[in-house]
Amino acid sequence: MFSNVIILISFLALHCAADLCNWTGSGFAAGVDSRIVLQVRLRCTEGSVRWVYPGQALRVVLEPNLSSARRSTICIKPYPSFGGTSVFIERTGELELLVTEGGRPERQVFCFRADGPHRPAIYLQASPQSDQPWSRRTMGFRYELVSIKNAAPMGTGVLQTSCRPCSDTELLMAICNSDFVVRGHINNVSHDSQRQTSLVEVSATRVYWQRSGVFEQQVNPALSSRLSQSWHGHIHTLMQCHVKPGAGEFLFTGSEHFGEAWLGCAPRYKDFLSVYYKARTEHRNSCDFPPD
Template identity: 30%
Template sequence: MHTETVVYFWPVVLSLIYVAEAGMIGDQCDWTGSGLTSSAERGVTPVYLRCREGTVSWLYPRGALRLLLRPPLPADERDFNVCLRVIRRPDPPEFFHDLHFNYTEKAERFPARIFVEGARKLIPLYAPDDGDPRELRCFRSKRGRAALYVEAEPEEGPKRRVATFKYEARPLITRHYDPATADCRPCSDSELELAFCTSDLVSRVLIVGSDQREDLDSTQLTLRLTKILRAPVLDVDTDDLAHDNDYYKYSVDNEVGGGSGTLAHVQVWRGCGAAAGAGEFVAMARRRLGRLALVCAPRLAHWRALARRRAPHDTHCALRH
């Protein structure tokens, strides 16, 4: 974020808030609305987001949105960190069968600018032409408050435009290992147990590839799932995944470790220097901003030994290997 740029029309924004359209106020995790329902092109629609994470989708954006984020946090955790990820093109499927795919479509222009609301000014957070390729941007609350001002770009004909982004609010002090704040150290045994019981995907894996995702500020690991241990996100038949999607072209199926099986993508903060490696691991990943983020990945031998020596009544859930 370019903090040297400051927008000085904040008093005008305040005055526009009072002409916001009634009936478009949200008080939820997700918000979906259309600029076509607004009669004032320069009106500001207030939206109240009361959850830790969610999605905002603004169809045919006109005027502006003012998003007030007040996530439910413990009383002793007043301030929090907010990250948002603008969606400029569909993500690849997280679970698939062919190892390689090609990006065949350019990212669309995000039709809005996003500012963090300060005491007397708006601070730029994201703009389509700000020269920063990252679609992921973060900022901190001030005195327990965080608000965003989302300004629609001028309309260019009848083309369908959608400004969609995902947001996530996290306390500044984390109570257990967290991929958003981790320092790339290995998980302790107690963190492994908690991650196993609370992750969205837990599977024995082979790490068969790694790619830098500049847009997500991450390293994307490609995992071959050899034995799924916990996966509430896998409640669909992986054979029905969109292999014929016009955007993702699968072409090569490299067999690794004796079978093709199911593959998955997980994200790791790129500062950790994660890469493909030999051996079998137990990958534990949580969904974050629409993608799976790696939490812990012990070697199978270490996890197996830990799971065997832990008594069931001493763990958060039944540990499997």
């Protein structure tokens, strides 16, 4: 299979127009000339690729303009209709198999290192459809470039984080660098045995900041204006961390990937305040935090 992919690359390539972040196109051109490899270049730190009527091969090169060298890991999340495609990572002319044809990767996230002098390319090879060669199929994936230090333990567990409590230094950095910082309570915890993850339902009394709309505001008109504002959202974590519902107020921090919140440091709020006030007295805070 690897030799067939290299042969396709060595023949004829068709460059495709795309915006900076996303690409949608079809594989009809490959039906005219089997030597064609569709090529796409994207320049954002996150976006999507949608391949309609996939045929032969598609090569996607990610060339983002990075402001920080910390973002040296690429993660892709295939769409549910991804079956029938093999995915390779191309590095300096060598191909590494990432997803095998016939697998079921739709609930997984695959991550790989992206550092080095050459940008890696994501190479998709579509399997032929013997019954209906050009039946309407759409396959593709979403991608993100993430920091290894802040990456969440997603899907395959390629990027793992421990379940140990954060140190005081890690906690003080988390309130500065996290994609979300939320104060609230744990309402419920459900588990996904297939993904080996847990979903933590959080009722938040205050959202200090969030990168996107993971936590949504809810209004209860029966209460006063101050008490009527509450927030609700879900945070993912590893099942092995054994998160359980219970009393107490927590400060939740973490990262967001593919529209999902992943848990980082989550101390009890009173314990966080003790650490924060001590660090502020000793002038060790990396950023200001608005405690009530």
